[in-house]
Amino acid sequence: MAEDGQKAISVEAVGMTMRFGGFTALDDVSIRIPAGSFHALLGENGAGKSTLVKCMMGFYRPTAGQMMVEGREELVDSPRAAAAFGLGMVYQHFTLVPSLTGAENLVINRTDTPQVIDWGKERAALHAFMQAMPFQVPLDEPVARLAAGEKQKLEIIKQLYLGRRFIVLDEPTSVLTPGEADEVLGHVRRMTKRGELTVLMISHKFNEVMTFADDVTVLRKGQRAGGGKVAELDHQAMAAMMIGDQKIATLDVRQPVAADAAAALTATDVKALDRTGLKSITIAGLTVRAGEIVGIAGISGNGQKEFLEVLAGQRHRETGEITVKGARYHATRGEAHALNVRFIPEEPLRNACAPRMTVADNLAFRTFDLDKRGRHSFWIDAGAIRRNADRLVTRFKVKTASLDTPIAALSGGNVQRAVLARELTGEVDVLIVANPCFGLDFAAVADIRARIMQARNAGAAVLLVSEDLDELLELSDRILVMSEGSIVYETPIAGADSRVIGQHMAGHH
Amino acid sequence: MSEAASETTFETVGGRRNAGSRAWIARRAEGVVIPLGALLVGMAAFSIFLLAIGKSPIELFDLMWRGGFSSWFSIQNTLSRTAPLLLAGLCVALPARLGLAVIGGEGAIVLGGVATAAVGEALAGSGVPGPIGIVAMALGGMAAGGLWIGAVGALRHYRAVNETISSLLMAYIAIALMNHLVEGPLRDPASLNKPSTQPIEAIYRIGAIPGTDVHWGLAVGVVACILCWVLIEKTSWGFAARVAGGNMRAAQIQGLPVGPLIVGFCAIAGACAGLGGTLEVAAVHGNANASLAAGYGYTGILVAFLARQNPLAIIPVAILLGGIDASGGLIQRRMHLPDATVLVLQGMIFISILFSDTVYGRWKIFNPELWTEKG
Incomplete structure (x- = not known):
């Protein structure tokens, strides 16, 4: 357990190399993270970020390279050893047990949990521990009831509670709204400033890195492509390090949507049960006109998936009507073919x-x-x-x-x-796309967005459902926000504000 | 990292083709070498089993060769046993292409046989010409088998009942149903020790291919394999089934009629097995009785897996297993081993075939592309 006054530790990896068979995933990469600093690790998918971190945390045995903790060479050959040195990791996806409360999650994760737990004593100890924390999380609620931002905070608190003084955050904001992301990273940032914590954050968002990190290391194809003080770098410089001299597709100029563009896809009073079968989703009215991209924003699990399944004919709709170019649409192969409807699912x-x-x-x-x-x-x-x-x-x-x-x-x-x-x-009149760029590298993302824009300019009505707000802001003509199974907000792109959208995503409106 | 590796690919169309055909040959070779290897591993394991009970594996494999393949007589014996294995193999292989593990072909064989006998009984004394009567009996057998396995597919798609378990349990129901019919409504009063249906009249019996002792069922089975291969590889229905078997979600999103595909392919599979039952009754036994449940349906599972669910590959595999089956009697007499010894061998081969499924893609020589692209 953490003791008050315990200080941040410095961590350094020297000459990390990892080969899998004939393939070199990581080639002689060194990274130095001084105590109390906030270091960002940037790179595309497959650049070697997670391989480097896994080598540092003892998940992999590197082919070559050493770990230095507090300036001493140490053997970190297992996650257990990493924990003993105070090195911890917060994963992209939550590792809390949803049915247990925050307090229970914290206590069961300790290695020295006794056979019989004296909850009165533990709670008192936790209370004292939380007093010293910079941010609070309700500990008596089952984790399943917490919002994503709260869960992420609890994951970080868990690491601190377990006595970790160096933590790796693996794309910590991918499941958070912009507001939640700022709040969580802000707290973490302040803790590093006070010298209580050292942080290594894996990210691919430049904004995040610019706002919160002190230093940055950029990896490309398994090698260190550059880095340095964030203050001395800008977006372009970092992007150049990340992607090298690859050619990146550029978006076509957005053709204006004709004022009299016909409605190509409509959904009216559509109601369907959600995945659990206990709640339902309701789309009161949605219209996508020819030649426009309508983006649907929302945190995953707010009914977007179910709505897409209804559109694709995979989920029974209890009421309502879907039309394509004025004709009723039931998503059969024949209809999709006759009406030129295309569906590109996620993953x-x-x-x-x-x-x-x-x-x-x-x-x-x-x-x-x-x-x-x-x-x-x-x-x-x-x-x-x-x-x-x-x-x-x-x-x-x-x-x-x-x-x-x-x-x-x-x-x-x-x-x-x-x-x-x-x-x-061929002719595309309606295009329905879900998270088209999830997990793809820079060049592919640019390519794919350019194709979607081309389809729009050629007259397709595009419905784009995405968890990536930046993607929606880049491509959409209008943005809708889906929360708890219905559309709660709509804005034309001209007046779109990511903060306002984020608040609606989080259900505060 | 995959991006980096994939840059070293062939840019020209011609280059792509060449690289493709080499990789295509390599992948095909993998599909032959691995099952053969698994067959050898199964036989090696069986040899250890024989040594453990004090018998000579060399003698056994020698007898197997002699009993199954060495003479015209033994080859005919083998081929006679091949026909039901071909059809039982199809009953497993067709649903497998849709990703379904249907293992209850035995039920379709049994009911197909009973239906054949029932039609045969109705034909008795009717004066219907022989060939027409035989076709009627075959249709009866196919309808019974098709309905039975078609029901397994329908349960799977519309009620989400696991097809492996339902087909297996339905095979037991089918056998019980046969016993009921054979001992009750359809029983020939003259069959005393072994309750059977009325013998089929001689004109409705399926005879031997001229110049051999092998009944026409072998030809029927081979033609069925070829037709099923054409269905899967050359028709849009077969393509749709392969898409659904490769990824059900992708098939649904493409708007393919997944339900009718599953029920239809299961029904065709069941019809094949039912036709196997027809052959057993009309060509071998002459009536339906408990010997219909001879385990062909279960051996068919092994046939289909060894053939990698490819209808054409079923033909040689069924001949091989027919030969092993044919040598059973000789092995029993010469080596004083029980009948079940052959089942032990089949079981060991089956286990090693199932294990072999995990080694696909492990060898660079068979999958040059997988290895260069993924690193």
């Missing part, structure tokens, strides 16, 4: 592809049962499938060893490019 490999089928086959999912004139065909034409795949792979720059490669072998960005290639060819 394309999990939801839009058959991982073990070939790239060519996956590219044919939408058209395999049609002949040249678009009529239903009983026989499949293997030659046409290959020719079509060849064309799409070239046009959408899908990097694949061959058309016969199982699609699971492609990188995430290339899987998404392949899915876009399949869904964005």
